[in-house]
Amino acid sequence: MSAHSPAWDPAQYLRHAGHRARPFADLLARVPALPGDRPRIADLGCGPGNVTALLADRWPTAHITGYDNSPAMLDKAVVDHQGPTPGGGRLDFTAADARTWTPGEPYDLIVSNATLQWVPGHPDRFADWVAGLRPGGTFAFQVPGNFSAPSHRLMRELAGSARRRDRLADVLRHEDAVLAPEAYLERLAGLGCAADVWETTYIHLLTGEDPVLDWVKGTGLRPVLTALADDPAAREEFLAEYRAALREAYPAGPHGTPFPFRRIFAVATKEA
Template sequence: MADWSAEQYLKFEDERTRPSRDLLVQIPVADARRVVDIGCGPGNSTELLVKRWPQAAVTGIDTSADMLRQARERLPAQKFIEANVAHWMPPENTDVLFANAIFQWVPGHLRQLQRLTGALPRGGVLAVQMPDNLDEPVHVLMRDVAQSGPWREQLAEKARVRDALPAPGGYYDALGPLCTRLDIWHTIYNHVLDDAAAVVEWVKGTGLRPFLDPLEAPERKQYITEYSARIAAAYPPQADGKVLLRFPRIFIVAVK
């Protein structure tokens, strides 16, 4: 997949950071020695971690050069490392592993979450949030358009769509035996966006990338036109003209 665009991602920074804030308040660690922000992106989630544990060594890891560049600019005093979490081990004395909106992209993430929990010290916490929205119109329509245009075969072959998440019980069974406490919950956000075009802009920075990346510019434009028309029908304006982007997310706080 092409690199992420920090600029596109940050167009909705406040809304995208909200789940990090909601996850952070549920982490029962008063003093942390080392904290790692896995999939730190442009540093928006890392900044929250630095504020919560100002005495800790806070590190961000990410695979995206553009995201890391932005994160280093934002938080010059923190360490940011280019690393794929699938091949990464937390350093010793890491008390908190924080991962906001990344593990849905990591193949076989259940095994990865087990491995990372296993590497924590006693009392250490793995805190994870993932979008659980593949059945929402915003995603269903991406797949519908992919299957109905001239790009059908190309996307069937090349679009690396993310896997559906396991049910909460899957996380409970996988992580429960490793934990002294396991908290799993869903929150459904209703993000207020200016209009249906803003819904398309939102997913251009995330979920739409696997569908757009394989296409050449003219097909990409055509795909977006087709997708935008369907999104406008699925996300009608409210009384004030704004639209609500319904967005279910799953949260997990695993205490070793």
């Protein structure tokens, strides 16, 4: 669900599925009991559906719909996860964009995992989403809070260099892609929710050759890869310079490459 509609690659994204799923599990651990016996749940920006399926483990009887605007991601999600769930619920997937999606029915839980950073002005959508919750329902999300980290800063510096500025200067997100935790707390409390907001820095230990580059190829680098898709030489030149910079910023250790990754979490529960 991106502002610049990068082309997504489910296989590349899923190469680090274990690390990427952990923040979602940590987010769900703080979601309180839902009001409905057979909860209605929306997952905004479901991607390939691997973490959407975790919702069925937590709420076995729920009817869960994953929403995304990437046809490739939705195709993967439908093939791998759509259908009845073991607990008597159902998991389905459909096309929608977080910039415009509004609940068409009451939901017990609206959740979003590492998606809203792609949606400019996403805090302005909170009111519509909270309005779409049942009394006692919850809106929960997590977003990366690492836009000042070397992985993103180096990417922006290369994209903004004189010879690339015309093609790449506007495709990448900056630090204002997400709010500070305190600002999210204010927004959600202002909507009458009991809000729980926190941040965590994970230290992922990545393995393999150039693992940080491999990671960002699945997410943050997608706009650059998409913008340069028609110019393989320029694409490879960018990747070579970025690879060298990442090796210096994230040196490999004896057990792998440590990759610090800050994330911001929010759980907002509507008054019952």
